[in-house]
Amino acid sequence: MGSLLGGLPSVDPHNFTQRHPSGHPVPCKPRLVTYRPTHNQTLPPPDQVITTEAKNILIRNFYQQAEEKSRPKRAATEQLIPEHGCKQVRASTSYSK
Amino acid sequence: MIRNKKSFDSKVTFKTNNVASRIFERQIRTPAPGTSVHCARRFYENLVPRFTIYDVECPDHSFFKFTDDGQYFVSFSKNRQDLIVYRPKWLSYSCNVEDCDDTHELPPQAKRFESFFTQLYVQSLASCNELICKDFFLYMESNQFGIFATSTAQIQDARAADGAILGVPSFEKITIHLLRLEDGVKLDEKVFHNDCVNFTHNMGAFLYDDLLAVVSLRYQTIHILQIRDSGNLVDVRAIGAYCREDDELFINSSSQLSGNRGDLVDNGINHDQPNSNNSFLSGIKQRLLSFLFREIWSEETDQTQRIQCLKKKFYFHFQDYVDLVILKVQFLDRHHLLIKFGSVDIGGSRNTDQLPAFFAVYNMETTEIVAFYLNAAEKLYLLFERFCDHFHATSISSMYMNFISSHSNNIHALEQLKCMKNKATSASQFVKKMLSSLPLNCQSMSPSPYFDQSLFRFDEKLISATDRPRQSTDHPIRPRIRQRRWSEQKVFTFPVPSFFSIGSLLHPAVFVPASVVDEYSLPEIIFCKYLL
Numbered sequence: 206m207g208s209l210l211g212g213l214p215s216v217d218p219h220n221f222t223q224r225h226p227s228g229h230p231v232p233c234k235p236r237l238v239t240y241r242p243t244h245n246q247t248l249p250p251p252d253q254v255i256t257t258e259a260k261n262i263l264i265r266n267f268y269q270q271a272e273e274k275s276r277p278k279r280a281a282t283e284q285l286i287p288e289h290g291c292k293q294v295r296a297s298t299s300y301s302k
Numbered sequence: 303m304i305r306n307k308k309s310f311d312s313k314v315t316f317k318t319n320n321v322a323s324r325i326f327e328r329q330i331r332t333p334a335p336g337t338s339v340h341c342a343r344r345f346y347e348n349l350v351p352r353f354t355i356y357d358v359e360c361p362d363h364s365f366f367k368f369t370d371d372g373q374y375f376v377s378f379s380k381n382r383q384d385l386i387v388y389r390p391k392w393l394s395y396s397c398n399v400e401d402c403d404d405t406h407e408l409p410p411q412a413k414r415f416e417s418f419f420t421q422l423y424v425q426s427l428a429s430c431n432e433l434i435c436k437d438f439f440l441y442m443e444s445n446q447f448g449i450f451a452t453s454t455a456q457i458q459d460a461r462a463a464d465g466a467i468l469g470v471p472s473f474e475k476i477t478i479h480l481l482r483l484e485d486g487v488k489l490d491e492k493v494f495h496n497d498c499v500n501f502t503h504n505m506g507a508f509l510y511d512d513l514l515a516v517v518s519l520r521y522q523t524i525h526i527l528q529i530r531d532s533g534n535l536v537d538v539r540a541i542g543a544y545c546r547e548d549d550e551l552f553i554n555s556s557s558q559l560s561g562n563r564g565d566l567v568d569n570g571i572n573h574d575q576p577n578s579n580n581s582f583l584s585g586i587k588q589r590l591l592s593f594l595f596r597e598i599w600s601e602e603t604d605q606t607q608r609i610q611c612l613k614k615k616f617y618f619h620f621q622d623y624v625d626l627v628i629l630k631v632q633f634l635d636r637h638h639l640l641i642k643f644g645s646v647d648i649g650g651s652r653n654t655d656q657l658p659a660f661f662a663v664y665n666m667e668t669t670e671i672v673a674f675y676l677n678a679a680e681k682l683y684l685l686f687e688r689f690c691d692h693f694h695a696t697s698i699s700s701m702y703m704n705f706i707s708s709h710s711n712n713i714h715a716l717e718q719l720k721c722m723k724n725k726a727t728s729a730s731q732f733v734k735k736m737l738s739s740l741p742l743n744c745q746s747m748s749p750s751p752y753f754d755q756s757l758f759r760f761d762e763k764l765i766s767a768t769d770r771p772r773q774s775t776d777h778p779i780r781p782r783i784r785q786r787r788w789s790e791q792k793v794f795t796f797p798v799p800s801f802f803s804i805g806s807l808l809h810p811a812v813f814v815p816a817s818v819v820d821e822y823s824l825p826e827i828i829f830c831k832y833l834l
Binding site: 260261262263264266267268270271274275276 | 596597600601634635638663672673681685689692693
């Protein structure tokens with residue numbers, strides 16, 4: 206006896222001919238491509254510990270605003286160039302539609 | 303990309319208004335992550351009151367408030383000396399008749415007060431010359447503790463005392479009582495002598511988890527107390543003239559060593575505040591002034607500019623800053639306080655919008671001022687607009703308090719706010735008005751799902767989640783259900799008697815607006831019956 210699905214009426218006679226005649230299930234090949242890093246630049250530092258920030262977002266904003274104020278005023282040209290490696294602090298924005 | 307959102311919704315999630323379908327839906331489908339409470343609350347759209355019982359005869363007490371978990375109903379005796387606590391219980395009645403409607407008669411026990419409330423106990427709080435502060439009640443849900451306050455009458459000619467500021471009334475004895483609400487047993491108390499604490503609408507105290515902050519207006523001190531599980535009120539710190547717990551000891555010992563005071567007799571047991579003897583400002587005032595100084599100093603890099611700035615912004619207003627008084631306080635988290643500073647006149651004035659006031663964020667652990675804003679500061683308003691929920695500092699244990707609608711978590715409330723903002727004639731006046739509610743009153747918002755703006759829509763001027771006295775209205779309040787998929791829009795009517803004077807009390811889960819206490823008439827309770 207061939208495959209269970211073999212011999213059934215089908216539009217194209219070549220359909221279902223790839224199946225194994227003994228009826229054993231063919232192991233599926235993994236279709237997804239796995240990413241394997243070729244470098245270790247993105248590894249976290251060995252002593253890194255991830256914890257929850259104790260301060261809630263409101264208090265973080267208070268500290269942030271205080272830090273902004275405490276930084277001395279810079280010349281206009283300097284302000285346009287963001288420092289390398291540090292995030293540009295977003296100005297307070299109101300909701301826009 | 304959201305395209306054809308409507309058709310997508312109707313194919314994937316079939317939202318029905320029928321309660322039986324909703325229950326079946328709940329059986330077979332898990333709600334989207336993080337929305338289980340919202341899904342449960344949507345059932346309130348099906349549970350709307352349809353019937354009102356008027357003129358229920360009830361005991362002659364001043365009914366005050368339901369606790370936020372709905373377990374107790376707090377009321378005070380008319381003479382404001384006793385506390386009476388009830389347990390709400392609900393009359394359950396079902397109708398077997400088909401087409402049961404509003405005209406169907408309720409059983410006679412539905413019209414009795416005792417069918418809805420069981421009196422648990424009467425506890426005497428105030429002694430003969432004291433009165434209970436009838437606007438003050440804080441509830442600690444984790445242990446079911448209640449916090450009440452009593453005070454003697456105001457002293458008419460309050461004499462100036464060391465450390466006390468002028469212009470603030472004085473009360474001979476103010477007591478904060480800690481009670482276990484389950485049985486009314488008094489656990490502990492904290493007494494303030496010749497002091498002034500503003501207990502109106504919970505303004506003078508703030509409860510966060512197990513920490514209670516009490517503002518002593520007369521001595522300009524913020525007392526931080528901890529409520530232990532055993533029921534003890536423990537002093538943690540007193541912020542005002544001193545910041546850290548051992549500041550007083552340190553200052554006394556160093557002034558003793560430097561020989562500032564030649565008449566020092568009692569070491570360490572003296573009652574003199576250092577401020578009265580030497581000209582140094584200490585405590586939170588010193589922190590505030592040094593913060594302002596450093597802030598202005600760091601604004602400019604050029605030395606001449608710096609000095610000019612300091613002269614203009616700091617030294618010119620120095621005395622005004624020194625004269626600022628602590629008016630109100632709230633917790634932002636366990637370590638941070640939001641303190642409102644102003645002039646002494648604000649304390650008694652009703653119209654606080656026009657007078658200048660300042661807000662400071664203070665870290666209790668590092669004893670540093672983190673931020674300082676004028677009451678018309680746009681930056682502070684933006685934070686209030688975006689993170690309003692975080693100003694309603696709630697403890698982690700009461701989960702439902704996180705679901706109170708505000709303009710930071712509800713799009714409809716935000717639209718209302720935007721409307722008000724656009725209608726405002728002056729932006730700075732609008733900001734001042736919005737910020738005048740800061741610091742927020744503790745436990746002032748009702749967690750009732752009927753105030754959830756994603757479920758119901760109502761006129762905020764007539765009724766609101768905030769516990770405030772409202773004007774009377776002859777027209778019934780008609781909250782409407784927000785969901786408008788079906789043409790038949792469900793609505794229920796909250797009838798308001800004509801002598802509405804103090805405020806409606808809403809049970810956190812069930813719609814029971816109660817009492818309208820007019821001092822000269824008997825209280826009335828209006829119950830609303832549910833009809834599914």
